[in-house]
């Protein structure tokens with residue numbers, strides 16, 4: 550289960566704090582030492598950990614807390630609030646263009662779950678927001694990607710725009726948007742090509758597509774299981790391309806949690822959705838507060 554180690558350790562140190570009628574500065578320090586270790590073990594970026602611990606300490610050793618009737622509870626509340634803040638605070642929703650269609654570019658490395666998430670997002674938009682999305686097969690390099698999206702389209706009864714793998718992704722994207730306008734689709738979700746690593750060719754191509762389609766949303770799909778690597782990928786994509794949100798996939802696995810906690814703080818880009826399984830309905834809007842409560846128990 551995701552966050553298992555982190556949750557166990559944090560809940561352990563919280564338990565010690567919970568019953569305390571009186572909290573000394575020393576108690577807060579001790580608790581934060583444990584919290585710090587727990588976060589580092591969960592693969593949270595060390596700068597993020599440092600700032601988090603210092604923010605909590607600053608608030609927790611304030612007179613108000615130490616003098617309050619339930620100081621233990623107060624400290625726990627601060628940890629919860631700061632953890633929520635770290636993960637973005639308010640839930641960050643997917644964009645809607647003033648004038649349809651809303652154009653969403655899905656980007657990311659191969660294997661992160663981009664194509665799967667394209668289908669999931671289309672289904673989410675139809676089911677939860679009553680929208681009519683058009684999925685676009687613009688990953689012409691991974692041999693099976695187009696087929697995979699077409700199969701998903703059939704399963705979900707969702708239209709897929711494809712021109713095969715001999716037309717440039719830019720041209721595919723351009724024609725897809727024209728088609729969406731013609732057929733009154735209110736979302737266009739473009740499944741772009743991934744690579745094994747961030748490289749110049751990929752970024753150049755994504756940049757070109759971005760120029761042509763002026764996306765309302767560029768969603769980076771990253772695999773939560775890869776921990777700080779996912780955060781580095783997010784930073785790279787953000788610096789080079791500019792992203793508007795992150796989809797963190799495979800949160801149903803036993804990820805330690807570092808990516809979920811660090812992405813927003815490192816890249817200043819919110820996590821908008823979490824992938825919770827392989828099936829098309831396994832996509833959830835990312836709620837920082839619920840996630841924090843889940844981690845803290």
Ligand code: GDP
Nearest residue numbers: 659660661662663664665798799824825826827
């Ligand atoms: P792409 O190369 O980025 O397009 O990756 P795919 O969409 O083909 O996904 C790669 C693998 O990850 C597939 O086996 C998916 O079923 C799997 N996958 C994607 N998202 C999730 C998720 O949220 N949870 C789990 N458990 N598997 C996922």
